[in-house]
Amino acid sequence: MKCVRNIYYQSYTFSFVLAFVVLILFHPAISMHFNTLLSTESLTISGNRTLVSPGHVFELGFFKNTLNSRWYLGIWYKNLSDRTYVWVANRDSSLSNAIGTLKFSGSNLVLRGRSNKFVWSTNLTRGNERSPVVAELLANGNFVIRYSYNNDASGFLWQSFDFPTDTLLPEMKLGYYLKTGLNRFLTSWRNFDDPSSGEFSYKLETRRLPEFYLLKNGSPGQRSGPWNGVQFSGIPEDQTLSYMVYNFTENSEEVAYTFRMTDNSIYSRIQLSPEGLLERLTWTPTSGTWNLFWSAPVDIQCDVYMTCGPYAYCDVNTSPVCNCIQGFMPFDMQQWALRDGTGGCIRRTRLSCSSDGFTRMKNMKLPDTKMAIVDRSIDVKECEKRCLSDCNCTAFANADIRNGGTGCVTWTGELEDIRNYIGNGQDLYVRLAAADLVKKRKANGKIISLIVGVSVLLLLIMFCLWKRKKNRAKASATSIDNQQRNQNVLMNGMTQSNKRQLSRENKTEEFELPLIELEAVVKATENFSNCNELGQGGFGIVYKGMLDGQEVAVKRLSKTSLQGIDEFMNEVRLIARLQHINLVRILGCCIEADEKILIYEYLENSSLDYFLFGKKRSSNLNWKDRFAITNGVARGLLYLHQDSRFRIIHRDLKPGNILLDKYMIPKISDFGMARIFARDEIQARTDNAVGTYGYMSPEYAMDGVISEKTDVFSFGVIVLEIVSGKRNRGFYQVNPENNLPSYVWTHWAEGRALEIVDPVILDSLSSLPSTFKPKEVLKCIQIGLLCIQERAEHRPTMSSVVWMLGSEATEIPQPKPPVYCLIASYYANNPSSSRQFDDDESWTVNKYTCSVIDAR
CATH class of the missing domain: 1.20.5 (Single alpha-helices involved in coiled-coils or other helix-helix interfaces)
Structure with a gap:
């Protein structure tokens, strides 16, 4: 048994x-092969099987879009809450229903739909059908076909990295493989829910010097500038990250750009968005969301291809932005006077070939290289000789800027698509006739003489001032001792982080602007006369004054103001370094006795809220002016976020902090609460969220999370206020009808968006009918709603906003319902938290308390 x-x-x-x-x-x-598809296996939609890469970062399988329920085979990040697709196989041949099978046919992978209909194939022409093959999803997201006995990358028979869609992943190459003629380029999705090929592509051209082109339906929309050995001359922004290394390869086998990550806990990708923006996005475990690190085009004015025409260059720091090269004049003066530089410029003097010379232009994006000639064997001196010896040569530059400059690039046609940068860029030498060079030398001589004369005069003035100070010092030593003592208190009161920041920048540049004596300020404002008062808030009073023959605005902080020493120094340090037409300019400061005073340029038209919400002044603000103000504020914010010396988050953007000059040009002001970000810093958190209710983003108000999207939210509210003429009463109202986002969204969702337009705009149509453009109004409403979406990652960046405002053809995404639903429900469930506040009260907000601070 x-x-x-x-x-x-x-x-x-x-x-x-x-x-x-x-x-x-x-x-x-x-099957134990979780990342491998054997030649005997298949993937089906109904089977729900997917391939998962080693490390569980990527997943391959079938997915369905929500727009029209079409099915696709694709790759996405596996563990992210917000599903992000990085590759789509059958993007232009989708499956109409949930019937689809992926399996091998010989050495090829073939996707078939209903009735075994062919949909997509790897189209592999090489390989031995008798040898066993497998398909494998690698750890880096590359989907490959290989022989089962060969794991070497050089032995891949086919790989998805050779056929990108809209995304460039680490270790993926963008550019040409010269042996086979394969060109790897990005093509955008049609829209955010449709992965089929869109109208934008990003391709590398290698006709002369390698450079990338952003194309719209095959036509150039933006150009990266040629590779100069360090970077692309048209992308001067620092893209260096501690956790990423990028590389550009140019040899006999390939010309390609790639990057790799040194920290595998951080994800990074480059995406060509449906809007035509090339964006670098990063995801970290701490942020838990995709954040924009860099995008192109950055500046809608100067990054757009051929903004300024031949022999003209674009400069965002000039007005108008188009400028003729030295020795050239506008081709069409009437067109130029209308600030249209597309016609370009022409020479003042014809070239003689024998006696010509060159003018040096610094920090330039080199012209389009389609008519350029490249010789990497000679230096810049030989390059100049070669260009002079060729009567058709119009300009030259170094091919490589490393080691003092090597190689030679010469142009023989018109110089097109040039722009100037404050820093970086490259030297360009443009050929001029001898007569224009003489004029330049004479002009330089006059300038030198003027500088010498002014310098002598300044030395005399400085000597007189020194004598005057010395005499005053003897007469009032006590006053000077008090001033010194107060400045010591000021520096001692600064936080350690501010001290380190100042020390790091330059110990001799603690202010970087003139310190003005209190006596001069008192005289300029007629002893702070009430007659000179321009306005006041929790910080103190602003006076109009006359200082050295110039009208100024004097901001005198009250002794009880909550803008303390840190905030005051923050504002001084920030504004002194910012230079942009849409930012207010600071002229000096005064720190004496108990006074803390800032002196600004005087802006004749006060602040935007004075026009928007003042019954008498609002009639002077037609739609043309409102749209121009919207564009100006957007460009100012873009400068703060991406183009300034520091990366700055304003944190208190509202109509009261947008000032208007006599030409109604908007200027962002009041940087006391601004936050400086490092270039690789994506977001920060604070326990003291200070700002103005109604303009604070939900993640900032509730959790203290600060990012660029904090300002984007505030901008969106301002846009809706500009269109409607109504003040946003904040997100604390239980009744959503008292809430501007609720009011706008209801009309937008019901197709009645134009009904929210300020009646004052409509009343002005009888006299100025051409100023009102319904398409522009609807675009602004849509952009405003996009900016105030609940989740920060759903809001556009300011570069996207500027692009959308300036482009007629750009397809703008549909907004999701604004955040008022979430906040209103929060206060509805917490009646004790709901109360009425004044229009401009500023608050410290978190999940537990609401503590009042003075209005700014």
Whole structure:
């Protein structure tokens, strides 16, 4: 009996093991090859099986879009809450229903739909059909076909990295493989829910010097500038990250750009958005969301291809932005006077070929290289000789800026698509006739003489001032001791982080602007006369004054103001370094006795809220002016976020902090609460969220999270106020009808968006009908709603906003319902938290308390 029992157990065990082995070998769902598809296996929509890469970062399988329920085979990040697709196989041949099978046919992977209809294939022409092949999803997201016995990358028969869609992943190459003629480029999705090929592409051109082109339906929309050995001359922004290394390869086999990550816990990708923006996005475990690190085009004015025409260059720091090269004049003066520089410029003096010379232009994006000639064997001196010896040569530059500059690039046609940068860029030498060079030398001589004369005069003035100060010092030593003592208190009161920041920048540049004596300020404002008062808030009073023959605005902080020493120094340090037409300019400061005073340029038209919400002044603000103000504020914010010396988050953007000059040009002001970000810093958190209710983003108000999207939210509210003429009463109202986002969204969702337009705008149509453009109004409303979406990652960046405002053809995404639903429900469930506040009260907000601070 015992023997029979043993035989029975052995037979049972053998049967179980055999059944398990059979399941492992023949049932795909239990296969041990989680990242591998064998030649005998298949993937189907109904089977729900996916391939998961080693490390569980990427996943390959079928997915369905929500717009029209079409099915696609694609790759996405596996563990992110917001599903992000990085590759789509059948983007232009989708499956119309949930019937689809991916399997091998010889050495090719083939996707078939209903009735075995062919949909997509790897179209592999090489490979031995008798040798076993497998498909594998690698750890870096590359989907490859290889022989089962060969794991070497050089032996891949096919790989998805050779056929990008809209995304460039680490270790993926963008550019040409010269041996086969393969050009790897990005093509945008049609829209955010449709992965089919859109109208934008990003391609590398290698006709002369390698450079990338952003194309719209095949036509250039933006150009990266040629590779100069360090970077692309048209992308001067620092893209260096501590966790990423990028590389550009140019040899006999390939010309390609790639990057790799040194920290695998951080994800980074480059995406060509449906809007035509090339964006670098990063995801970190701490942020839990995709954040924009860099995008192109950055500046809608100067990054757009051929903004300024031949022999003209674009400069965002000039007005108008188009400028003729030295020795050239506008081709069409009337067109130029209308600030249209597309016609470009022409020479003042014809070239003689024998006596010409060159003018040096610094920090330039080099012209389009389609008519350029490249010789990497000579230096810049030989390059100049070669250009002079060729009567058709119009300009030259170094091909490589490393090691003092090597190689030679010469142009023989018109110089097109040039722009100037404050820093970086490259030297360009443009050929001029001798007469224009003489004029330049004479002009330089006059300038030098003027500088010498002014310098002598300044030395005399400085000597007189020194004598005056010395005499005053003897007469009032006590006053000077008090001033010194107060400045010591000021520096001692600064936080350690501010001290380190100042020390790091330059110990001799603690202010970087003139310190003005209190006596001069008192005289300028007629002893702070009430007659000169321009306005006041929790910080103190602003006076109009006359200082050295110039009208100024004097901001005198009250002794009870909550803008303390840190905030005051923050504002001084920031504004002194910012230079942009849409930012207010600071002229000096005064720190004496108990006074803390800032002196600004005087802006004749006060603040935007004075026009928007003042019954008498609002009639002077037609739609043309409102749209121009919207564009100006957007460009100012873009400068703060991406183009300034520091990366700055304003944190208190509202109409009261947008000032208007006599030409109604908007200027962002009041940087006391601004936050400086490092270039690789994506977001920060604070326990003291200070700002103005109604303009604070939900993640900032509730959790203290600060990012660029904090300002984007505030900008969106301002846009809706500009269109409607109504003040946003904040997100604390239980009744959503008292809430501007609710009011706008209701009309937008019901197709009645134009009904929210300020009646004052409509009343002005009888006299100025051409100023009102319904398409522009609807675009602004849509952009405003996009900016105030609940989740920060859903809001556009300011570069996207500027692009959308300036482009007629750009397809703008549909907004999601604004955040008022979330906040209103929060206060509805917490009645004790709901109360009425004044229009401009500023608050410290978190999940537990609401503590009042003075209005700013």
